[in-house]
Amino acid sequence: MRSATVTRKTAETDISVKITLDGSGSYDNQTGVGFFDHMLDQLARHSLIDMTIRCAGDLHIDDHHTVEDVGIALGQALTQALGDKRGIRRYGACLLPMDDALVRAALDLSGRPYLVWNMELPTPRIGTFDTELVREFFQAFSTHGGITLHVDALHGINSHHMAEAAFKAVARSLREAVESDPRKADAIPSTKGSL
Numbered sequence: 737m738r739s740a741t742v743t744r745k746t747a748e749t750d751i752s753v754k755i756t757l758d759g760s761g762s763y764d765n766q767t768g769v770g771f772f773d774h775m776l777d778q779l780a781r782h783s784l785i786d787m788t789i790r791c792a793g794d795l796h797i798d799d800h801h802t803v804e805d806v807g808i809a810l811g812q813a814l815t816q817a818l819g820d821k822r823g824i825r826r827y828g829a830c831l832l833p834m835d836d837a838l839v840r841a842a843l844d845l846s847g848r849p850y851l852v853w854n855m856e857l858p859t860p861r862i863g864t865f866d867t868e869l870v871r872e873f874f875q876a877f878s879t880h881g882g883i884t885l886h887v888d889a890l891h892g893i894n895s896h897h898m899a900e901a902a903f904k905a906v907a908r909s910l911r912e913a914v915e916s917d918p919r920k921a922d923a924i925p926s927t928k929g930s931l
């Protein structure tokens with residue numbers, strides 16, 4: 737089983753992340769930020785990566801450190817669980833509709849972090865959640881997961897739907913990319929010989 741546990745403690749957040757790549761999409765995510773938990777649950781459910789996340793963050797300031805630092809720790813856990821990336825498909829992409837929202841994600845587990853983010857959420861907040869933090873999460877996750885990640889909103893009028901479609905699109909892409917490729921199960925998927 738490819739899995740990882742990461743703990744990360746700073747003056748701003750105290751986090752533990754446990755993931756299993758070859759899971760069934762079970763989840764138990766508690767960060768103290770309700771909407772963010774809802775998004776992390778989507779990420780687990782639709783990637784089929786089992787995910788248990790706890791974060792005690794400085795929410796008396798705002799949600800920023802909690803969301804960003806969970807992205808960092810989750811990216812670190814992904815890097816750790818993937819190991820040398822032998823036998824994985826490496827690439828994943830998904831075009832995901834959710835009512836009015838249509839979001840495209842494409843990713844490469846290249847070890848080269850790069851985020852292209854083309855999604856403007858129409859409202860500054862979803863409930864009490866600052867919509868800027870959706871990008872912040874994926875910036876941290878792609879940086880520490882070594883992911884080249886493109887996210888494009890092709891359509892959308894509702895911020896909740898658009899954010900959720902983004903998490904689901906990345907989840908489905910991730911599912912594809914981390915899965916083993918039975919035609920090349922023993923090889924690292926790069927002509928360089930390493931990723």
Ligand SMILES: [Mn+2]
Nearest residue numbers: 774896897900
């Ligand atoms: Mn929802």
